[in-house]
Amino acid sequence: MTEMTYLRAISDGLRTEMRDDERVLLMGEDIGVYGGAFKVTDGFIEEFGPGRVMDTPLAEAGIVGTAVGAAVVGLRPVCEMQFADFVACGFDQIVNVAGKMFYRQGLPVNITVRLPGGGGFSGGPFHSQNPEAWFMHAPGLKVVAPSTAEDAKGMIIASIRDPNPVIYMEHKNLYRRIKGEVPEGSYETPFTARVAREGTDLAVITYGAMVHTALDATQDLDGASIMVLDLRSLVPLDEQAILDAVRLCSKVVIVDEANQTCAAGAQVAALIAEFAFEDLDGPVVRVASPDVPIPFSPPLEAVVLPSVDRVREACRQLLEY
Amino acid sequence: MPQMGVSVAEGTVVEWRKQRGDWIEADETICEISTDKIDTEVPSPAAGRLVEILVQVGVTVEVGTTLARIATDARPGEAHDVEGARPPVAPADGTSDGARPSPGARDPAPPSPPRPAPARAPSAAPAPARRGSPARRYSPVVQRIADEHDVDLDEVEGTGREGRVRKQDVMGYVEARGGVARPAGASPTEPTLHIESPYRPGAGASLHGPYTPPEGRPLSRMRQTIGQHMKRSQETAATCTTWIEVDVSRVELARKELGITALPLIARCAIGALIEFPLLNAWLEGDNHTVHEQVNLGIAVSLGEDGLIVPVVRGAQDLSPEGLSRRIRDLARRARARQLSPDDVRGATFTLTNPGQFGSMMATPVISQPQVAILDVEAIIKRPVVVTDQFGEDAIAIRPMVILGLSWDHRALDGAVAARFLASIKKRVEGYEA
Numbered sequence: 001m002t003e004m005t006y007l008r009a010i011s012d013g014l015r016t017e018m019r020d021d022e023r024v025l026l027m028g029e030d031i032g033v034y035g036g037a038f039k040v041t042d043g044f045i046e047e048f049g050p051g052r053v054m055d056t057p058l059a060e061a062g063i064v065g066t067a068v069g070a071a072v073v074g075l076r077p078v079c080e081m082q083f084a085d086f087v088a089c090g091f092d093q094i095v096n097v098a099g100k101m102f103y104r105q106g107l108p109v110n111i112t113v114r115l116p117g118g119g120g121f122s123g124g125p126f127h128s129q130n131p132e133a134w135f136m137h138a139p140g141l142k143v144v145a146p147s148t149a150e151d152a153k154g155m156i157i158a159s160i161r162d163p164n165p166v167i168y169m170e171h172k173n174l175y176r177r178i179k180g181e182v183p184e185g186s187y188e189t190p191f192t193a194r195v196a197r198e199g200t201d202l203a204v205i206t207y208g209a210m211v212h213t214a215l216d217a218t219q220d221l222d223g224a225s226i227m228v229l230d231l232r233s234l235v236p237l238d239e240q241a242i243l244d245a246v247r248l249c250s251k252v253v254i255v256d257e258a259n260q261t262c263a264a265g266a267q268v269a270a271l272i273a274e275f276a277f278e279d280l281d282g283p284v285v286r287v288a289s290p291d292v293p294i295p296f297s298p299p300l301e302a303v304v305l306p307s308v309d310r311v312r313e314a315c316r317q318l319l320e321y
Numbered sequence: 322m323p324q325m326g327v328s329v330a331e332g333t334v335v336e337w338r339k340q341r342g343d344w345i346e347a348d349e350t351i352c353e354i355s356t357d358k359i360d361t362e363v364p365s366p367a368a369g370r371l372v373e374i375l376v377q378v379g380v381t382v383e384v385g386t387t388l389a390r391i392a393t394d395a396r397p398g399e400a401h402d403v404e405g406a407r408p409p410v411a412p413a414d415g416t417s418d419g420a421r422p423s424p425g426a427r428d429p430a431p432p433s434p435p436r437p438a439p440a441r442a443p444s445a446a447p448a449p450a451r452r453g454s455p456a457r458r459y460s461p462v463v464q465r466i467a468d469e470h471d472v473d474l475d476e477v478e479g480t481g482r483e484g485r486v487r488k489q490d491v492m493g494y495v496e497a498r499g500g501v502a503r504p505a506g507a508s509p510t511e512p513t514l515h516i517e518s519p520y521r522p523g524a525g526a527s528l529h530g531p532y533t534p535p536e537g538r539p540l541s542r543m544r545q546t547i548g549q550h551m552k553r554s555q556e557t558a559a560t561c562t563t564w565i566e567v568d569v570s571r572v573e574l575a576r577k578e579l580g581i582t583a584l585p586l587i588a589r590c591a592i593g594a595l596i597e598f599p600l601l602n603a604w605l606e607g608d609n610h611t612v613h614e615q616v617n618l619g620i621a622v623s624l625g626e627d628g629l630i631v632p633v634v635r636g637a638q639d640l641s642p643e644g645l646s647r648r649i650r651d652l653a654r655r656a657r658a659r660q661l662s663p664d665d666v667r668g669a670t671f672t673l674t675n676p677g678q679f680g681s682m683m684a685t686p687v688i689s690q691p692q693v694a695i696l697d698v699e700a701i702i703k704r705p706v707v708v709t710d711q712f713g714e715d716a717i718a719i720r721p722m723v724i725l726g727l728s729w730d731h732r733a734l735d736g737a738v739a740a741r742f743l744a745s746i747k748k749r750v751e752g753y754e755a
Contacts, residue, residue: 250462250488281460281488321482 002182007175009149009182010114011040013156014078016186018048021076024160025052027063028080028114037082038116038175060090067111068098076110076160084117084169085129098165099140108163112156118209118257119305120173125293128301130208130258135167136235136267143234144191145169147211149180151232154189161188171209178212191233193241199227202319203245205268206255207231210306214255217311224319234264242268243276250281251318255306260288282321287314322354322376322386325361325663332356333381333542334388339371345391352388355542359630359663363388370395457484463491470495543628554690558605559731562685565743568720569701571753575642583701584675585645587723590749591696592616592637595671598742602670604691605733619669619689620649622656623676630656631689633669673698677723686728693733696746697726 004012018024026041026048032055035042045053056063060081067077081087087094090113098109119128135141142164146152152170159166196211201224204214211230218226229245231238246252252272254265269284287306295301322332332354339345339352350362351371369391376388459467459474463486467474470491477494479486540548554560572586595602595616604611618637623629632652637645655661672689677700686697701723708718725746729739 250460278461278465281462321485321487 002184003179004149004182005176006149006152006170006178006180007038007040009153009180010156010170011042011044012182013153014041015044015047016153017157017160018044018052020186021160022052023074023076024078025054025070025075026078026080027054027056027067029056029058029063029082031055031080036080038172040080040114060086060088061093064090064093064098064111064113067113068093068101068109071098071110072101072107076112078112078114078156078160080114081116083123083127084115084131085126087113087115087131091134094135094141094165094167095138099138101140102164103140109165110160110163112159112162112166112168114156114168114170116170116172116175118171118173119294119301120209122296122298122301123172123294124296128294130169130256130263130289132167132169132234133258133263133266136264137262140165141235142166142191143169144232145171145208145234146189146232147171147174147178147196147208147230149178149182151189151194153182154187155191155232157186158188158191162191169208173209174212189232191236191238193238194230194232195241195245196228196230197226199225200248201225202251202253202315203227203229203249204253204255204311204315205229205231205242205245205265207234207264208257210255210257210311213306213308214311217308218315221312221315221319224315226315231264231268234267237267237271239271239275242271246272246276247279250279251321252280253285253287253311253314253318255311256286256288257305258289259291260286261291263288282318285314285318287311322382322384322388323363324384325354325356325359329356329384329663331381331383334376334378335360336378337374338362339365341371341374343371344395345369345371356663357546359661359666360543360659361662365391367391367393369393457486459486460488462488466491466495541627543624547628550690551687554687557690558688558693560685560688560728561731561736561739562726562728563736563739563743564683564724564726565740565747567723567725567747567750568706569723569750570720572750573701573721575753579643579646581643581646584673584698585642585649586753587698587725587746587750588618588620588637588645588649588673589640589642590746590753591671591673592618593749594742594745596638597745598738600734600738601694601729601742603693603733604670605693605730606691610733613670615670617668617670618645619672619692620652621672621674622653624657630661630666631669631672632656632661632665633667635668672696677701683724684726686726688728688730693730694739694742695728697728699724699726 014026026044028036030037031041032045032050032053035044041053063079067079070077081090094113098111101107101109115131117130117132132143132145135143142159142162144155144159144166146155156168159168196215197218204218204226206214206228207230211228214228218228227245227249229241254268256263256265258264260266265286265288269286272280272284287310289304289306292304294304325332333356335353335355337352338350345351345365345368347366347368348364351365352363354361354363371389372392373390374388375390376382376386457474457479463474466472466488472491472494474486474491477486477491480490481487569583569587572583576583576586599612599614602613602616604613615636616638618634619631620634621629621631632655634640634645634648634652640648652661652665655665669689669692671692672695674686674695675698676684677698680700682699682702684697684699686695688695701721703719704722705717706720706722707715708720709715725743727739727743
């Protein structure tokens with residue numbers, strides 16, 4: 001076990017898998033000589049050479065399209081979108097080509113697309129989004145979003161090994177803020193939910209950076225026993241874990257950092273309404289960003305993104321219900 | 322008597338779920354009927370009060386006959402002639418404060434002990450108000466816990482917003498009441514602690530005296546129907562049975578890959594052979610001979626000791642083995658749940674029966690009229706067989722083998738066609754490619 005940041009844990013996972021499996025290669029903008037916009041791949045080009053750590057043009061469709069071709073002939077490419085927001089340029093290659101190749105032609109597309117997402121640092125509307133739900137809606141893709149350093153490493157390795165195209169959401173606001181003990185060597189974290197804190201009065205269901213917001217918000221809430229469920233994987237969604245949490249607690253707050261409409265939490269809420277109706281003791285409450293672009297202005301951004309205070313107030317209201 | 326499928330002419334009432342005087346919602350089950358095809362539930366065509374039952378249990382009537390009358394101008398909860406005939410009942414305890422002070426025979430409140438009210442009935446009776454508060458509403462989990470523990474929620478103090486009863490309130494109420502409020506043995510779900518011994522002194526004596534058989538009972542309706550159909554077939558058809566032995570190595574491999582049973586794969590091969598030999602996919606009614614292009618595959622589903630039923634996979638020629646597997650599983654599940662509609666069991670052009678799961682090796686199945694053939698799939702058993710390699714050398718190999726039995730009607734075809742049909746299935750099964 002070594003303590004490291006969330007960001008180093010992703011690097012460690014990539015490096016471990018590249019050493020173990022020479023089919024793994026990286027593609028992205030400025031990931032080689034510069035070491036990546038956030039330095040996730042710092043030092044990689046020295047160790048693995050420019051053939052496996054490829055600096056690409058500013059063309060996301062080209063990056064993903066090339067990766068799909070490489071995967072079809074047996075390689076395991078990992079694409080970095082410099083910011084998750086830029087993935088929109090590669091959308092067609094992911095949704096229509098990578099996601100449907102196996103269905104149409106029986107060819108597995110073993111690619112991983114890393115999406116540094118999320119706000120909280122005044123990045124504005126093009127550098128702060130959480131686009132995971134776009135991909136949840138498209139069949140043929142998996143979508144994961146780890147919240148801890150240990151899971152970040154285990155899930156990048158599991159994503160690379162998974163034969164499906166995997167969208168790997170990594171939250172920029174966790175990169176250097178979150179640290180944790182990370183096991184040495186190679187391991188896979190399963191695409192299932194994790195109970196971040198046990199509790200029986202109310203369950204907060206969330207993922208990614210909001211796991212930490214939820215933990216902070218419910219640390220000490222008038223002595224109530226509050227569960228925090230970290231989904232970790234959005235596709236596949238751990239439906240059993242969600243329903244188990246509802247059956248135990250009967251009250252649920254769902255937190256998304258993404259814009260509210262059709263966010264991942266909307267799917268969770270629909271699932272609960274359909275399959276756990278008889279276990280509910282209150283309305284399913286959602287906390288998310290309103291349906292607006294993320295503002296540059298720090299005070300405005302603080303109002304838009306779900307804060308510790310907003311989550312705490314939502315929990316308190318529901319507990320009193 | 323509703324028309325349950327195009328060919329059904331009459332039906333028998335098996336059970337009345339509602340009695341005279343009961344309130345019934347639209348689409349709630351009012352009674353169960355049995356036709357020559359199927360047993361099914363009859364949904365009520367309208368909401369109202371059941372005022373008259375015209376056809377008693379066990380009576381068979383034609384389609385279109387009125388079974389019962391429902392008063393649709395009645396309202397739930399209001400007094401009606403059956404309830405009115407009962408002696409006056411005291412009002413529910415403590416709920417009448419502030420209400421009219423004359424709890425008499427005309428009291429509109431439901432009598433106590435409580436009558437099971439229809440779950441979604443729009444209640445016209447005054448909602449029970451507690452200490453002058455507005456009508457209380459309860460969350461699903463609170464209602465469920467109250468139902469499970471027989472709790473009157475009016476008695477529970479609410480600590481939620483505006484006195485709302487929360488989950489912990491009703492659970493606390495149940496716990497506080499535990500063992501005190503509930504009289505011993507009141508719970509109907511309490512399991513008995515001891516099982517009575519089957520030993521009876523002197524029972525052996527009957528071995529020495531004359532044998533007294535237990536009392537006989539009339540055969541079930543399903544058994545009677547099966548018996549009539551089978552006997553009619555044996556009297557009608559010139560039934561012959563032909564067998565063929567088939568190596569199912571490739572089918573076994575493919576089915577494991579697909580995660581399904583061998584039956585749909587063998588069915589797929591049989592369907593291919595039926596397309597090649599349409600004479601087997603036919604009906605013979607008197608002199609009228611109908612050869613079908615479409616394969617409607619009947620699959621015999623055992624209902625245990627009750628009997629069997631043969632639901633039909635329509636248009637089976639268009640289905641993949643996985644599709645066949647799914648349809649067969651769905652039909653079998655609904656058959657065992659007694660949820661088949663009469664049209665699910667009609668129109669078969671060929672039948673498959675598969676009793677081999679219990680290990681039996683050969684059978685002479687009876688043709689289902691007016692079809693001309695039925696295929697029997699027996700147990701898959703590993704056997705030593707002689708195989709010939711690519712150089713023409715013979716060797717003994719262990720192979721999973723099955724015997725397919727075809728009963729066919731000599732009025733419609735001859736043994737050569739039956740044999741060629743079986744050989745076609747054998748070729749398809751032994752050369753199976755996914």
